[in-house]
Amino acid sequence: MILPFEPFTVGLTYDLRDDYLKEGYSHDETAEFDKEETIEGIEQALQKAGFHTVRIGHIRNLVQRLSAGERWDLVFNIAEGMYGLAREAQVPCLLDAYRIPYVFSDSSVLALALHKGLTKRVVRDAGIPTPEFAEIYAPDDVQSVHLPFPLFAKPVAEGTGKGITKSSRITTREQLRSVCLQLLETYHQPVLVERYLSGREFTVGLVGTGDTARVVGVMEITLDGSASEIYSLYVKENYENFARYSVPEKEVQSACAKIALDAWRILGCRDGGRIDLKMDENGIPNFLEVNPLAGLNYKHSDLPLLCKLNGIDFQSLIEMIMDSALKRISEYAGPYSSHRV
Numbered sequence: 001m002i003l004p005f006e007p008f009t010v011g012l013t014y015d016l017r018d019d020y021l022k023e024g025y026s027h028d029e030t031a032e033f034d035k036e037e038t039i040e041g042i043e044q045a046l047q048k049a050g051f052h053t054v055r056i057g058h059i060r061n062l063v064q065r066l067s068a069g070e071r072w073d074l075v076f077n078i079a080e081g082m083y084g085l086a087r088e089a090q091v092p093c094l095l096d097a098y099r100i101p102y103v104f105s106d107s108s109v110l111a112l113a114l115h116k117g118l119t120k121r122v123v124r125d126a127g128i129p130t131p132e133f134a135e136i137y138a139p140d141d142v143q144s145v146h147l148p149f150p151l152f153a154k155p156v157a158e159g160t161g162k163g164i165t166k167s168s169r170i171t172t173r174e175q176l177r178s179v180c181l182q183l184l185e186t187y188h189q190p191v192l193v194e195r196y197l198s199g200r201e202f203t204v205g206l207v208g209t210g211d212t213a214r215v216v217g218v219m220e221i222t223l224d225g226s227a228s229e230i231y232s233l234y235v236k237e238n239y240e241n242f243a244r245y246s247v248p249e250k251e252v253q254s255a256c257a258k259i260a261l262d263a264w265r266i267l268g269c270r271d272g273g274r275i276d277l278k279m280d281e282n283g284i285p286n287f288l289e290v291n292p293l294a295g296l297n298y299k300h301s302d303l304p305l306l307c308k309l310n311g312i313d314f315q316s317l318i319e320m321i322m323d324s325a326l327k328r329i330s331e332y333a334g335p336y337s338s339h340r341v
Contacts, residue, residue, distance in 0.1 A: 199279025217310030
């Protein structure tokens with residue numbers, strides 16, 4: 001049965017970086033949030049695909065508009081949230097409560113995926129290779145880490161390279177303690193410490209859900225020597241100067257695609273996103289983390305960039321994501337083009 005909504009209205013939930021900067025939040029605190037051009041790019045792609053769009057904004061706006069009785073046929077959710085280890089799940093939880101369908105993964109997946117330690121446990125138990133790791137909840141936990149050096153430390157629930165610097169690669173126990181204490185104090189959350197992998201680095205783009213999920217591209221990330229081989233927030237924001245992106249050889253693509261697709265399905269991710277991988281000393285790609293709310297800036301976010309390298313333009317990416325989301329709605333029976341205005 002076709003949904004009885006004409007025109008088909010898509011609400012956009014997001015965290016606009018400028019809004020939070022005006023409220024006094026720092027550059028680091030707002031690093032994961034979106035620029036105006038990102039929202040404009042997504043909105044224009046949706047409108048070009050035939051959807052009517054309504055900007056909702058962050059979770060506080062969503063609460064107010066839901067309380068006022070406003071509803072949408074579908075919500076395109078890229079809201080990151082500000083507080084808590086499950087902050088990315090807050091908007092989906094609200095939408096679930098009001099029975100409003102939305103694009104991308106559900107609240108359980110987003111809560112799990114933001115916590116890198118919990119995600120790695122699920123992936124490891126499924127037999128997917130991932131570096132050995134430990135979690136630091138308090139300063140005294142450092143002494144219980146018995147992993148071989150070099151190690152790599154980062155906040156357990158941040159994205160966009162937040163908390164990652166040249167110091168994240170650790171070679172001594174003294175450095176491990178110093179870095180962990182700094183991260184605990186700065187981010188007020190546990191620290192993930194894992195074995196540092198020295199091999200090649202990749203990110204894999206995926207669209208779809210479950211059995212229909214597929215890899216849309218594999219991109220290798222090669223860093224300039226001045227970047228000290230760390231894909232940090234600074235490097236990501238200045239990637240033109242420090243990073244080179246390329247499509248690896250076919251056998252490497254196949255190996256990365258298999259691991260990423262297995263992890264995507266095991267974790268229950270939906271519609272679109274990215275999985276980051278790195279090779280170990282034996283050339284085996286290892287799962288690092290999943291990005292079920294991947295950046296969608298059409299100019300410089302990794303998912304659109306890797307799609308472009310693999311012959312998929314931004315408009316096609318957004319339409320593939322929307323098609324996946326609409327196919328999950330139980331009442332929906334055909335291609336999304338039937339809902340075009």
